[in-house]
Amino acid sequence: MILIVSSATDIHSHLVMKELRYLKADVTLLDLSKFRQPLELAMHYGSSDRDCALQITSAISLPLNDFRVIWWRCPHIADGEPNNSDRVNPAVGDTNIYQQFASLSPAIDVFWVNHPLRNATATNQAHLLRVSQEVGLGIPAxxxxxxxxxxxxxxxxxxxxxxxxxxxxxxxxxxxxxxxxxxxxxxxxxxxxxxxxESIPSQFDVKVAIVGENIFSVALYKIQHSQSKGNCESIRTEIFELPSEIKTSLWQLISKLGLVYATVDLRLTPKYEWVLLGLNPVGDWLSFEEHTQQPITKSLAKLLASCDR
The missing domain is CATH 3.30.1490 (Dna Ligase; domain 1)
Structure with a gap:
Protein backbone atom coordinates (compact mmCIF):
# COMPACT_ATOMS: atom_id res chain seq x y z
CA MET A 1 0.00 0.00 0.00
CA ILE A 2 1.07 3.56 -0.74
CA LEU A 3 0.37 6.55 1.52
CA ILE A 4 0.46 10.06 0.03
CA VAL A 5 0.73 12.84 2.62
CA SER A 6 -0.49 15.94 0.83
CA SER A 7 -3.39 18.31 0.36
CA ALA A 8 -6.66 17.27 -1.26
CA THR A 9 -6.32 20.34 -3.50
CA ASP A 10 -2.86 19.42 -4.82
CA ILE A 11 -3.23 18.55 -8.50
CA HIS A 12 0.16 16.79 -8.57
CA SER A 13 -1.00 14.28 -5.98
CA HIS A 14 -4.25 13.55 -7.82
CA LEU A 15 -2.51 12.96 -11.15
CA VAL A 16 0.00 10.60 -9.54
CA MET A 17 -2.86 8.78 -7.78
CA LYS A 18 -4.62 8.39 -11.13
CA GLU A 19 -1.50 6.77 -12.60
CA LEU A 20 -1.11 4.55 -9.55
CA ARG A 21 -4.66 3.27 -9.87
CA TYR A 22 -4.00 2.56 -13.54
CA LEU A 23 -1.06 0.46 -12.33
CA LYS A 24 -3.46 -1.35 -9.93
CA ALA A 25 -1.67 0.07 -6.89
CA ASP A 26 -3.48 0.53 -3.58
CA VAL A 27 -3.08 4.19 -2.63
CA THR A 28 -4.40 6.39 0.21
CA LEU A 29 -4.28 10.19 0.49
CA LEU A 30 -3.78 11.67 3.96
CA ASP A 31 -4.71 15.36 4.03
CA LEU A 32 -3.44 16.64 7.37
CA SER A 33 -5.11 20.03 6.89
CA LYS A 34 -8.48 18.44 7.67
CA PHE A 35 -7.50 17.72 11.25
CA ARG A 36 -7.30 20.57 13.71
CA GLN A 37 -6.22 18.43 16.67
CA PRO A 38 -2.68 17.00 16.91
CA LEU A 39 -2.43 13.45 15.63
CA GLU A 40 -1.79 10.74 18.21
CA LEU A 41 0.97 8.26 17.51
CA ALA A 42 0.96 4.80 19.11
CA MET A 43 3.71 2.19 18.76
CA HIS A 44 3.12 -1.23 20.34
CA TYR A 45 5.91 -3.77 20.67
CA GLY A 46 5.52 -7.42 21.64
CA SER A 47 8.10 -10.17 21.97
CA SER A 48 8.19 -10.72 18.20
CA ASP A 49 5.69 -8.31 16.69
CA ARG A 50 5.13 -4.57 16.50
CA ASP A 51 2.31 -2.26 15.55
CA CYS A 52 2.41 1.42 14.61
CA ALA A 53 -0.64 3.60 14.02
CA LEU A 54 -1.75 7.21 13.75
CA GLN A 55 -4.98 8.02 15.57
CA ILE A 56 -6.54 10.54 13.20
CA THR A 57 -9.88 10.90 14.99
CA SER A 58 -11.55 9.03 17.82
CA ALA A 59 -13.08 6.70 15.22
CA ILE A 60 -10.33 6.59 12.57
CA SER A 61 -6.94 4.96 12.99
CA LEU A 62 -4.34 4.67 10.24
CA PRO A 63 -2.33 1.41 10.56
CA LEU A 64 1.05 2.49 9.28
CA ASN A 65 2.43 -1.06 9.22
CA ASP A 66 0.09 -1.73 6.29
CA PHE A 67 1.98 0.76 4.10
CA ARG A 68 5.21 0.03 2.29
CA VAL A 69 5.66 3.44 0.65
CA ILE A 70 5.05 6.98 1.94
CA TRP A 71 5.21 9.93 -0.45
CA TRP A 72 5.70 13.08 1.65
CA ARG A 73 4.35 15.35 -1.06
CA CYS A 74 3.43 18.67 0.54
CA PRO A 75 1.58 18.52 3.86
CA HIS A 76 -0.48 21.47 5.05
CA ILE A 77 -1.63 22.42 8.51
CA ALA A 78 -5.29 22.97 9.29
CA ASP A 79 -6.87 26.38 8.76
CA GLY A 80 -7.04 28.29 12.00
CA GLU A 81 -3.97 26.67 13.54
CA PRO A 82 -1.75 29.09 15.43
CA ASN A 83 1.22 28.41 13.12
CA ASN A 84 1.91 31.11 10.53
CA SER A 85 1.69 29.30 7.19
CA ASP A 86 4.10 31.79 5.59
CA ARG A 87 6.81 30.48 7.91
CA VAL A 88 6.21 26.79 7.31
CA ASN A 89 8.64 25.07 4.96
CA PRO A 90 6.47 23.05 2.52
CA ALA A 91 9.18 20.40 2.27
CA VAL A 92 8.71 19.71 5.98
CA GLY A 93 5.24 20.91 6.92
CA ASP A 94 3.99 21.74 10.40
CA THR A 95 6.77 21.17 12.95
CA ASN A 96 4.69 18.98 15.26
CA ILE A 97 3.45 16.73 12.43
CA TYR A 98 6.93 16.63 10.95
CA GLN A 99 8.37 15.44 14.28
CA GLN A 100 5.66 12.79 14.56
CA PHE A 101 6.42 11.36 11.14
CA ALA A 102 10.18 11.68 11.64
CA SER A 103 9.89 9.38 14.65
CA LEU A 104 8.32 6.66 12.48
CA SER A 105 11.29 5.71 10.32
CA PRO A 106 12.90 3.31 12.83
CA ALA A 107 9.52 1.75 13.65
CA ILE A 108 8.14 0.79 10.26
CA ASP A 109 9.62 -0.80 7.16
CA VAL A 110 8.66 1.86 4.63
CA PHE A 111 10.19 3.51 1.55
CA TRP A 112 10.05 7.30 1.85
CA VAL A 113 9.79 9.79 -1.02
CA ASN A 114 11.25 11.74 0.71
CA HIS A 115 11.66 11.34 4.45
CA PRO A 116 10.78 14.70 6.10
CA LEU A 117 14.09 14.70 7.97
CA ARG A 118 15.94 14.44 4.64
CA ASN A 119 13.78 17.21 3.20
CA ALA A 120 14.62 19.47 6.12
CA THR A 121 18.34 18.85 5.66
CA ALA A 122 18.16 19.40 1.89
CA THR A 123 16.47 22.79 2.33
CA ASN A 124 19.17 24.00 4.70
CA GLN A 125 21.14 26.39 2.49
CA ALA A 126 24.49 25.93 4.23
CA HIS A 127 24.29 22.13 3.92
CA LEU A 128 23.10 22.25 0.30
CA LEU A 129 25.99 24.54 -0.70
CA ARG A 130 28.56 22.30 0.98
CA VAL A 131 27.28 19.12 -0.65
CA SER A 132 27.04 20.88 -4.03
CA GLN A 133 30.70 21.78 -3.76
CA GLU A 134 31.58 18.18 -2.86
CA VAL A 135 29.96 16.80 -6.02
CA GLY A 136 31.53 19.41 -8.27
CA LEU A 137 28.52 21.65 -9.00
CA GLY A 138 29.07 25.36 -9.41
CA ILE A 139 27.36 27.62 -6.85
CA PRO A 140 26.87 31.40 -6.57
CA ALA A 141 29.21 33.40 -4.37
CA GLU A 198 25.19 37.05 -6.07
CA SER A 199 23.11 37.32 -9.22
CA ILE A 200 24.47 34.97 -11.90
CA PRO A 201 24.57 36.11 -15.56
CA SER A 202 22.59 33.80 -17.79
CA GLN A 203 22.47 32.30 -21.24
CA PHE A 204 19.43 30.30 -20.14
CA ASP A 205 18.10 28.36 -17.17
CA VAL A 206 17.32 24.66 -16.94
CA LYS A 207 14.63 23.15 -14.72
CA VAL A 208 15.38 19.56 -13.71
CA ALA A 209 13.16 16.90 -12.15
CA ILE A 210 15.00 13.92 -10.66
CA VAL A 211 12.82 10.85 -10.11
CA GLY A 212 14.91 7.97 -8.81
CA GLU A 213 17.34 7.11 -11.61
CA ASN A 214 15.52 9.26 -14.18
CA ILE A 215 16.41 12.86 -14.97
CA PHE A 216 14.04 15.14 -16.90
CA SER A 217 15.24 18.58 -17.92
CA VAL A 218 13.82 21.53 -19.80
CA ALA A 219 15.54 24.72 -20.94
CA LEU A 220 13.89 28.07 -20.22
CA TYR A 221 14.78 30.76 -22.75
CA LYS A 222 13.81 34.38 -22.10
CA ILE A 223 12.42 36.07 -25.20
CA GLN A 224 12.28 39.87 -25.37
CA HIS A 225 9.37 41.46 -27.25
CA SER A 226 8.98 45.07 -28.34
CA GLN A 227 5.51 46.54 -28.08
CA SER A 228 4.01 49.99 -28.39
CA LYS A 229 3.68 50.22 -24.60
CA GLY A 230 7.25 49.05 -24.02
CA ASN A 231 9.28 45.85 -23.91
CA CYS A 232 7.93 42.64 -22.44
CA GLU A 233 9.35 39.20 -21.83
CA SER A 234 8.13 35.65 -22.39
CA ILE A 235 9.59 32.21 -21.71
CA ARG A 236 10.16 29.56 -24.35
CA THR A 237 10.57 26.00 -23.05
CA GLU A 238 12.01 22.96 -24.75
CA ILE A 239 13.48 19.61 -23.75
CA PHE A 240 17.18 19.90 -23.00
CA GLU A 241 19.80 17.18 -22.67
CA LEU A 242 22.19 17.94 -19.84
CA PRO A 243 25.89 17.11 -20.19
CA SER A 244 26.69 13.68 -18.76
CA GLU A 245 29.01 15.11 -16.11
CA ILE A 246 26.24 17.41 -14.82
CA LYS A 247 23.83 14.47 -14.64
CA THR A 248 26.39 12.50 -12.66
CA SER A 249 26.88 15.40 -10.25
CA LEU A 250 23.10 15.74 -9.79
CA TRP A 251 22.72 12.03 -9.01
CA GLN A 252 25.56 12.31 -6.51
CA LEU A 253 23.93 15.38 -4.96
CA ILE A 254 20.60 13.64 -4.53
CA SER A 255 22.28 10.54 -3.12
CA LYS A 256 24.32 12.51 -0.57
CA LEU A 257 21.19 14.40 0.50
CA GLY A 258 19.33 11.11 0.97
CA LEU A 259 16.58 12.09 -1.49
CA VAL A 260 14.68 10.07 -4.08
CA TYR A 261 12.87 12.96 -5.75
CA ALA A 262 13.71 16.66 -6.17
CA THR A 263 13.53 19.52 -8.64
CA VAL A 264 16.70 21.50 -9.33
CA ASP A 265 17.28 24.91 -10.92
CA LEU A 266 20.45 25.30 -12.98
CA ARG A 267 21.85 28.22 -14.95
CA LEU A 268 24.29 28.19 -17.86
CA THR A 269 26.43 31.33 -17.79
CA PRO A 270 27.84 33.17 -20.85
CA LYS A 271 31.16 31.48 -19.99
CA TYR A 272 29.47 28.08 -20.36
CA GLU A 273 29.67 27.31 -16.66
CA TRP A 274 26.84 25.44 -14.92
CA VAL A 275 25.66 26.91 -11.62
CA LEU A 276 23.18 25.42 -9.13
CA LEU A 277 20.57 28.03 -8.21
CA GLY A 278 18.38 25.94 -5.94
CA LEU A 279 16.87 22.58 -5.01
CA ASN A 280 13.35 21.74 -3.85
CA PRO A 281 12.65 18.23 -2.48
CA VAL A 282 8.89 18.72 -3.00
CA GLY A 283 9.11 20.83 -6.15
CA ASP A 284 6.35 21.03 -8.76
CA TRP A 285 6.82 19.67 -12.26
CA LEU A 286 3.48 19.94 -14.08
CA SER A 287 4.16 23.34 -15.63
CA PHE A 288 7.04 22.10 -17.76
CA GLU A 289 5.67 18.58 -18.18
CA GLU A 290 2.68 20.07 -19.99
CA HIS A 291 4.92 22.01 -22.38
CA THR A 292 7.35 19.18 -23.16
CA GLN A 293 5.21 16.06 -22.67
CA GLN A 294 7.94 14.46 -20.58
CA PRO A 295 6.49 11.53 -18.57
CA ILE A 296 7.42 12.82 -15.10
CA THR A 297 4.08 11.98 -13.48
CA LYS A 298 4.16 8.45 -14.87
CA SER A 299 7.78 8.01 -13.82
CA LEU A 300 7.02 9.02 -10.23
CA ALA A 301 3.97 6.74 -10.12
CA LYS A 302 6.04 3.82 -11.43
CA LEU A 303 8.71 4.51 -8.80
CA LEU A 304 6.14 4.47 -5.99
CA ALA A 305 4.45 1.36 -7.35
CA SER A 306 7.72 -0.54 -7.85
CA CYS A 307 8.69 0.07 -4.21
CA ASP A 308 5.30 -1.26 -3.07
CA ARG A 309 5.93 -4.73 -4.47
Whole structure:
Protein backbone atom coordinates (compact mmCIF):
# COMPACT_ATOMS: atom_id res chain seq x y z
CA MET A 1 0.00 0.00 0.00
CA ILE A 2 1.07 3.56 -0.74
CA LEU A 3 0.37 6.55 1.52
CA ILE A 4 0.46 10.06 0.03
CA VAL A 5 0.73 12.84 2.62
CA SER A 6 -0.49 15.94 0.83
CA SER A 7 -3.39 18.31 0.36
CA ALA A 8 -6.66 17.27 -1.26
CA THR A 9 -6.32 20.34 -3.50
CA ASP A 10 -2.86 19.42 -4.82
CA ILE A 11 -3.23 18.55 -8.50
CA HIS A 12 0.16 16.79 -8.57
CA SER A 13 -1.00 14.28 -5.98
CA HIS A 14 -4.25 13.55 -7.82
CA LEU A 15 -2.51 12.96 -11.15
CA VAL A 16 0.00 10.60 -9.54
CA MET A 17 -2.86 8.78 -7.78
CA LYS A 18 -4.62 8.39 -11.13
CA GLU A 19 -1.50 6.77 -12.60
CA LEU A 20 -1.11 4.55 -9.55
CA ARG A 21 -4.66 3.27 -9.87
CA TYR A 22 -4.00 2.56 -13.54
CA LEU A 23 -1.06 0.46 -12.33
CA LYS A 24 -3.46 -1.35 -9.93
CA ALA A 25 -1.67 0.07 -6.89
CA ASP A 26 -3.48 0.53 -3.58
CA VAL A 27 -3.08 4.19 -2.63
CA THR A 28 -4.40 6.39 0.21
CA LEU A 29 -4.28 10.19 0.49
CA LEU A 30 -3.78 11.67 3.96
CA ASP A 31 -4.71 15.36 4.03
CA LEU A 32 -3.44 16.64 7.37
CA SER A 33 -5.11 20.03 6.89
CA LYS A 34 -8.48 18.44 7.67
CA PHE A 35 -7.50 17.72 11.25
CA ARG A 36 -7.30 20.57 13.71
CA GLN A 37 -6.22 18.43 16.67
CA PRO A 38 -2.68 17.00 16.91
CA LEU A 39 -2.43 13.45 15.63
CA GLU A 40 -1.79 10.74 18.21
CA LEU A 41 0.97 8.26 17.51
CA ALA A 42 0.96 4.80 19.11
CA MET A 43 3.71 2.19 18.76
CA HIS A 44 3.12 -1.23 20.34
CA TYR A 45 5.91 -3.77 20.67
CA GLY A 46 5.52 -7.42 21.64
CA SER A 47 8.10 -10.17 21.97
CA SER A 48 8.19 -10.72 18.20
CA ASP A 49 5.69 -8.31 16.69
CA ARG A 50 5.13 -4.57 16.50
CA ASP A 51 2.31 -2.26 15.55
CA CYS A 52 2.41 1.42 14.61
CA ALA A 53 -0.64 3.60 14.02
CA LEU A 54 -1.75 7.21 13.75
CA GLN A 55 -4.98 8.02 15.57
CA ILE A 56 -6.54 10.54 13.20
CA THR A 57 -9.88 10.90 14.99
CA SER A 58 -11.55 9.03 17.82
CA ALA A 59 -13.08 6.70 15.22
CA ILE A 60 -10.33 6.59 12.57
CA SER A 61 -6.94 4.96 12.99
CA LEU A 62 -4.34 4.67 10.24
CA PRO A 63 -2.33 1.41 10.56
CA LEU A 64 1.05 2.49 9.28
CA ASN A 65 2.43 -1.06 9.22
CA ASP A 66 0.09 -1.73 6.29
CA PHE A 67 1.98 0.76 4.10
CA ARG A 68 5.21 0.03 2.29
CA VAL A 69 5.66 3.44 0.65
CA ILE A 70 5.05 6.98 1.94
CA TRP A 71 5.21 9.93 -0.45
CA TRP A 72 5.70 13.08 1.65
CA ARG A 73 4.35 15.35 -1.06
CA CYS A 74 3.43 18.67 0.54
CA PRO A 75 1.58 18.52 3.86
CA HIS A 76 -0.48 21.47 5.05
CA ILE A 77 -1.63 22.42 8.51
CA ALA A 78 -5.29 22.97 9.29
CA ASP A 79 -6.87 26.38 8.76
CA GLY A 80 -7.04 28.29 12.00
CA GLU A 81 -3.97 26.67 13.54
CA PRO A 82 -1.75 29.09 15.43
CA ASN A 83 1.22 28.41 13.12
CA ASN A 84 1.91 31.11 10.53
CA SER A 85 1.69 29.30 7.19
CA ASP A 86 4.10 31.79 5.59
CA ARG A 87 6.81 30.48 7.91
CA VAL A 88 6.21 26.79 7.31
CA ASN A 89 8.64 25.07 4.96
CA PRO A 90 6.47 23.05 2.52
CA ALA A 91 9.18 20.40 2.27
CA VAL A 92 8.71 19.71 5.98
CA GLY A 93 5.24 20.91 6.92
CA ASP A 94 3.99 21.74 10.40
CA THR A 95 6.77 21.17 12.95
CA ASN A 96 4.69 18.98 15.26
CA ILE A 97 3.45 16.73 12.43
CA TYR A 98 6.93 16.63 10.95
CA GLN A 99 8.37 15.44 14.28
CA GLN A 100 5.66 12.79 14.56
CA PHE A 101 6.42 11.36 11.14
CA ALA A 102 10.18 11.68 11.64
CA SER A 103 9.89 9.38 14.65
CA LEU A 104 8.32 6.66 12.48
CA SER A 105 11.29 5.71 10.32
CA PRO A 106 12.90 3.31 12.83
CA ALA A 107 9.52 1.75 13.65
CA ILE A 108 8.14 0.79 10.26
CA ASP A 109 9.62 -0.80 7.16
CA VAL A 110 8.66 1.86 4.63
CA PHE A 111 10.19 3.51 1.55
CA TRP A 112 10.05 7.30 1.85
CA VAL A 113 9.79 9.79 -1.02
CA ASN A 114 11.25 11.74 0.71
CA HIS A 115 11.66 11.34 4.45
CA PRO A 116 10.78 14.70 6.10
CA LEU A 117 14.09 14.70 7.97
CA ARG A 118 15.94 14.44 4.64
CA ASN A 119 13.78 17.21 3.20
CA ALA A 120 14.62 19.47 6.12
CA THR A 121 18.34 18.85 5.66
CA ALA A 122 18.16 19.40 1.89
CA THR A 123 16.47 22.79 2.33
CA ASN A 124 19.17 24.00 4.70
CA GLN A 125 21.14 26.39 2.49
CA ALA A 126 24.49 25.93 4.23
CA HIS A 127 24.29 22.13 3.92
CA LEU A 128 23.10 22.25 0.30
CA LEU A 129 25.99 24.54 -0.70
CA ARG A 130 28.56 22.30 0.98
CA VAL A 131 27.28 19.12 -0.65
CA SER A 132 27.04 20.88 -4.03
CA GLN A 133 30.70 21.78 -3.76
CA GLU A 134 31.58 18.18 -2.86
CA VAL A 135 29.96 16.80 -6.02
CA GLY A 136 31.53 19.41 -8.27
CA LEU A 137 28.52 21.65 -9.00
CA GLY A 138 29.07 25.36 -9.41
CA ILE A 139 27.36 27.62 -6.85
CA PRO A 140 26.87 31.40 -6.57
CA ALA A 141 29.21 33.40 -4.37
CA UNK A 142 27.45 33.21 -1.03
CA UNK A 143 27.68 34.86 2.37
CA UNK A 144 25.92 33.54 5.48
CA UNK A 145 26.19 36.01 8.33
CA UNK A 146 24.46 38.12 10.93
CA UNK A 147 27.18 40.77 10.76
CA UNK A 148 25.91 43.98 9.17
CA UNK A 149 29.43 45.13 8.19
CA UNK A 150 30.11 41.89 6.28
CA UNK A 151 26.73 42.22 4.56
CA UNK A 152 27.60 45.72 3.38
CA UNK A 153 31.11 44.75 2.25
CA UNK A 154 29.83 41.71 0.34
CA UNK A 155 27.13 43.66 -1.44
CA UNK A 156 29.32 46.69 -2.17
CA UNK A 157 31.93 44.55 -3.91
CA UNK A 158 29.45 43.19 -6.47
CA UNK A 159 27.11 45.20 -8.68
CA UNK A 160 24.13 42.79 -8.68
CA UNK A 161 20.82 41.90 -7.13
CA UNK A 162 20.93 39.41 -4.29
CA UNK A 163 18.74 36.72 -2.85
CA UNK A 164 18.14 37.07 0.84
CA UNK A 165 17.09 34.12 2.97
CA UNK A 166 15.75 34.84 6.44
CA UNK A 167 16.04 31.84 8.74
CA UNK A 168 13.15 30.62 10.90
CA UNK A 169 12.78 27.50 12.99
CA UNK A 170 10.78 25.97 10.13
CA UNK A 171 13.24 26.73 7.35
CA UNK A 172 14.42 29.46 4.99
CA UNK A 173 12.25 32.13 3.43
CA UNK A 174 13.63 33.58 0.20
CA UNK A 175 13.19 37.23 -0.73
CA UNK A 176 14.60 39.02 -3.77
CA UNK A 177 16.01 42.39 -2.78
CA UNK A 178 17.91 45.19 -4.58
CA UNK A 179 21.39 46.16 -3.47
CA UNK A 180 20.31 49.48 -2.02
CA UNK A 181 17.96 47.82 0.42
CA UNK A 182 20.70 45.48 1.60
CA UNK A 183 23.12 48.32 2.15
CA UNK A 184 20.53 50.01 4.35
CA UNK A 185 19.49 46.83 6.15
CA UNK A 186 18.53 47.47 9.74
CA UNK A 187 20.36 45.97 12.69
CA UNK A 188 17.23 44.11 13.75
CA UNK A 189 17.08 42.24 10.43
CA UNK A 190 20.60 40.91 10.89
CA UNK A 191 19.50 38.77 13.82
CA UNK A 192 17.81 36.48 11.28
CA UNK A 193 21.21 35.29 9.94
CA UNK A 194 21.08 36.22 6.28
CA UNK A 195 22.15 34.17 3.29
CA UNK A 196 23.16 36.46 0.43
CA UNK A 197 23.91 35.19 -3.05
CA GLU A 198 25.19 37.05 -6.07
CA SER A 199 23.11 37.32 -9.22
CA ILE A 200 24.47 34.97 -11.90
CA PRO A 201 24.57 36.11 -15.56
CA SER A 202 22.59 33.80 -17.79
CA GLN A 203 22.47 32.30 -21.24
CA PHE A 204 19.43 30.30 -20.14
CA ASP A 205 18.10 28.36 -17.17
CA VAL A 206 17.32 24.66 -16.94
CA LYS A 207 14.63 23.15 -14.72
CA VAL A 208 15.38 19.56 -13.71
CA ALA A 209 13.16 16.90 -12.15
CA ILE A 210 15.00 13.92 -10.66
CA VAL A 211 12.82 10.85 -10.11
CA GLY A 212 14.91 7.97 -8.81
CA GLU A 213 17.34 7.11 -11.61
CA ASN A 214 15.52 9.26 -14.18
CA ILE A 215 16.41 12.86 -14.97
CA PHE A 216 14.04 15.14 -16.90
CA SER A 217 15.24 18.58 -17.92
CA VAL A 218 13.82 21.53 -19.80
CA ALA A 219 15.54 24.72 -20.94
CA LEU A 220 13.89 28.07 -20.22
CA TYR A 221 14.78 30.76 -22.75
CA LYS A 222 13.81 34.38 -22.10
CA ILE A 223 12.42 36.07 -25.20
CA GLN A 224 12.28 39.87 -25.37
CA HIS A 225 9.37 41.46 -27.25
CA SER A 226 8.98 45.07 -28.34
CA GLN A 227 5.51 46.54 -28.08
CA SER A 228 4.01 49.99 -28.39
CA LYS A 229 3.68 50.22 -24.60
CA GLY A 230 7.25 49.05 -24.02
CA ASN A 231 9.28 45.85 -23.91
CA CYS A 232 7.93 42.64 -22.44
CA GLU A 233 9.35 39.20 -21.83
CA SER A 234 8.13 35.65 -22.39
CA ILE A 235 9.59 32.21 -21.71
CA ARG A 236 10.16 29.56 -24.35
CA THR A 237 10.57 26.00 -23.05
CA GLU A 238 12.01 22.96 -24.75
CA ILE A 239 13.48 19.61 -23.75
CA PHE A 240 17.18 19.90 -23.00
CA GLU A 241 19.80 17.18 -22.67
CA LEU A 242 22.19 17.94 -19.84
CA PRO A 243 25.89 17.11 -20.19
CA SER A 244 26.69 13.68 -18.76
CA GLU A 245 29.01 15.11 -16.11
CA ILE A 246 26.24 17.41 -14.82
CA LYS A 247 23.83 14.47 -14.64
CA THR A 248 26.39 12.50 -12.66
CA SER A 249 26.88 15.40 -10.25
CA LEU A 250 23.10 15.74 -9.79
CA TRP A 251 22.72 12.03 -9.01
CA GLN A 252 25.56 12.31 -6.51
CA LEU A 253 23.93 15.38 -4.96
CA ILE A 254 20.60 13.64 -4.53
CA SER A 255 22.28 10.54 -3.12
CA LYS A 256 24.32 12.51 -0.57
CA LEU A 257 21.19 14.40 0.50
CA GLY A 258 19.33 11.11 0.97
CA LEU A 259 16.58 12.09 -1.49
CA VAL A 260 14.68 10.07 -4.08
CA TYR A 261 12.87 12.96 -5.75
CA ALA A 262 13.71 16.66 -6.17
CA THR A 263 13.53 19.52 -8.64
CA VAL A 264 16.70 21.50 -9.33
CA ASP A 265 17.28 24.91 -10.92
CA LEU A 266 20.45 25.30 -12.98
CA ARG A 267 21.85 28.22 -14.95
CA LEU A 268 24.29 28.19 -17.86
CA THR A 269 26.43 31.33 -17.79
CA PRO A 270 27.84 33.17 -20.85
CA LYS A 271 31.16 31.48 -19.99
CA TYR A 272 29.47 28.08 -20.36
CA GLU A 273 29.67 27.31 -16.66
CA TRP A 274 26.84 25.44 -14.92
CA VAL A 275 25.66 26.91 -11.62
CA LEU A 276 23.18 25.42 -9.13
CA LEU A 277 20.57 28.03 -8.21
CA GLY A 278 18.38 25.94 -5.94
CA LEU A 279 16.87 22.58 -5.01
CA ASN A 280 13.35 21.74 -3.85
CA PRO A 281 12.65 18.23 -2.48
CA VAL A 282 8.89 18.72 -3.00
CA GLY A 283 9.11 20.83 -6.15
CA ASP A 284 6.35 21.03 -8.76
CA TRP A 285 6.82 19.67 -12.26
CA LEU A 286 3.48 19.94 -14.08
CA SER A 287 4.16 23.34 -15.63
CA PHE A 288 7.04 22.10 -17.76
CA GLU A 289 5.67 18.58 -18.18
CA GLU A 290 2.68 20.07 -19.99
CA HIS A 291 4.92 22.01 -22.38
CA THR A 292 7.35 19.18 -23.16
CA GLN A 293 5.21 16.06 -22.67
CA GLN A 294 7.94 14.46 -20.58
CA PRO A 295 6.49 11.53 -18.57
CA ILE A 296 7.42 12.82 -15.10
CA THR A 297 4.08 11.98 -13.48
CA LYS A 298 4.16 8.45 -14.87
CA SER A 299 7.78 8.01 -13.82
CA LEU A 300 7.02 9.02 -10.23
CA ALA A 301 3.97 6.74 -10.12
CA LYS A 302 6.04 3.82 -11.43
CA LEU A 303 8.71 4.51 -8.80
CA LEU A 304 6.14 4.47 -5.99
CA ALA A 305 4.45 1.36 -7.35
CA SER A 306 7.72 -0.54 -7.85
CA CYS A 307 8.69 0.07 -4.21
CA ASP A 308 5.30 -1.26 -3.07
CA ARG A 309 5.93 -4.73 -4.47
Missing amino acids: TLITNNIQQVQEFVSSNDATYKLFSATEQGWKEILVPIGDLLNVSDSLVYNSLVLQ
